[in-house]
Amino acid sequence: MDNRPKKKPKLGQNFLIDDTARHRIVDALGDISQSTVVEIGPGHGSITALLAERAQRLVCVELDRSLAAELRFRFRNHANVKILEADILATDLASLLGSAPKISIIGNLPYYITSDILLHLAHHAEVIELAIVMMQREVADRVAAQPGTRDYGLLSVTVQMSASATALFTLPPEAFNPPPDVYSTVLRLRMRSRYAELGVADPAAFTRFLRTCFAQKRKTLSNNLRAAGETLSSINTACEAAGVTSAARAEVLTLPELAALYSTLTLSN
Numbered sequence: 559m560d561n562r563p564k565k566k567p568k569l570g571q572n573f574l575i576d577d578t579a580r581h582r583i584v585d586a587l588g589d590i591s592q593s594t595v596v597e598i599g600p601g602h603g604s605i606t607a608l609l610a611e612r613a614q615r616l617v618c619v620e621l622d623r624s625l626a627a628e629l630r631f632r633f634r635n636h637a638n639v640k641i642l643e644a645d646i647l648a649t650d651l652a653s654l655l656g657s658a659p660k661i662s663i664i665g666n667l668p669y670y671i672t673s674d675i676l677l678h679l680a681h682h683a684e685v686i687e688l689a690i691v692m693m694q695r696e697v698a699d700r701v702a703a704q705p706g707t708r709d710y711g712l713l714s715v716t717v718q719m720s721a722s723a724t725a726l727f728t729l730p731p732e733a734f735n736p737p738p739d740v741y742s743t744v745l746r747l748r749m750r751s752r753y754a755e756l757g758v759a760d761p762a763a764f765t766r767f768l769r770t771c772f773a774q775k776r777k778t779l780s781n782n783l784r785a786a787g788e789t790l791s792s793i794n795t796a797c798e799a800a801g802v803t804s805a806a807r808a809e810v811l812t813l814p815e816l817a818a819l820y821s822t823l824t825l826s827n
């Protein structure tokens with residue numbers, strides 16, 4: 559047996575080699591014959607090849623220069639396919655709309671920046687209809703987690719303010735080359751911003767508030783808020799208004815409860 563430590567592939571390049579899986583992922587987008595689809599990290603094009611046949615318009619964003627060049631050559635005769643050599647995190651997704659009202663996103667994500675990509679998608683929720691994204695199973699569990707469960711935390715709340723998340727299926731390491739050390743789950747994100755509905759006017763300030771609430775998972779809400787400078791009396795007033803106990807931990811609070819807490823504290827400051 560080879561016990562040497564495995565070299566991590568650069569840029570999270572674990573390529574999908576399971577043929578059934580690549581069909582299932584693309585099928586999860588539904589009918590895309592009238593859609594503009596954006597693929598994050600197309601790699602050697604295993605998912606891209608199916609998308610190119612089905613999508614009305616396909617924009618692929620690949621950071622690796624040689625992969626982008628390979629794809630540009632491979633899809634040179636597909637008028638509906640555009641390959642961008644770019645960092646997805648530096649790409650304004652609204653600029654990819656063309657004449658479409660919204661885009662659909664798909665990607666076997668580079669795992670080293672999964673959370674950043676999810677936050678990037680959440681940030682652009684108003685131009686995205688649907689996202690089918692594959693990530694490390696543990697991260698997918700956190701994104702889709704419900705209040706009161708072990709996995710529920712900052713990532714769950716931040717993404718769920720902009721999307722409803724459903725885990726579709728999980729793949730073993732052997733579905734990829736080279737195989738990663740982890741299992742991978744495909745998530746469906748139906749983008750739907752909840753900020754207006756929950757009365758949050760400033761999403762960035764709300765995210766800072768959430769960071770405070772979840773700063774130390776084992777601490778109570780009250781202790782986390784006090785550590786950030788809130789007074790006990792304003793915390794108690796806000797908790798009462800939101801209908802939650804200050805002895806609770808943030809990980810049991812629903813999105814409406816967190817939003818109500820935030821609104822009352824903001825008003826009292």
Ligand code: SAM
Pocket residue numbers: 569570571572573574575598599600601602603604605619620621622625644645646647665666667668669671
């Ligand atoms: N879609 C291919 C597949 O399923 O075989 C490749 C998936 S691989 C897990 C992730 C891909 O994302 C790689 O091709 C990698 O070069 C690309 N990538 C890494 N960082 C990126 C970034 N910041 N922006 C765009 N693409 C990136």
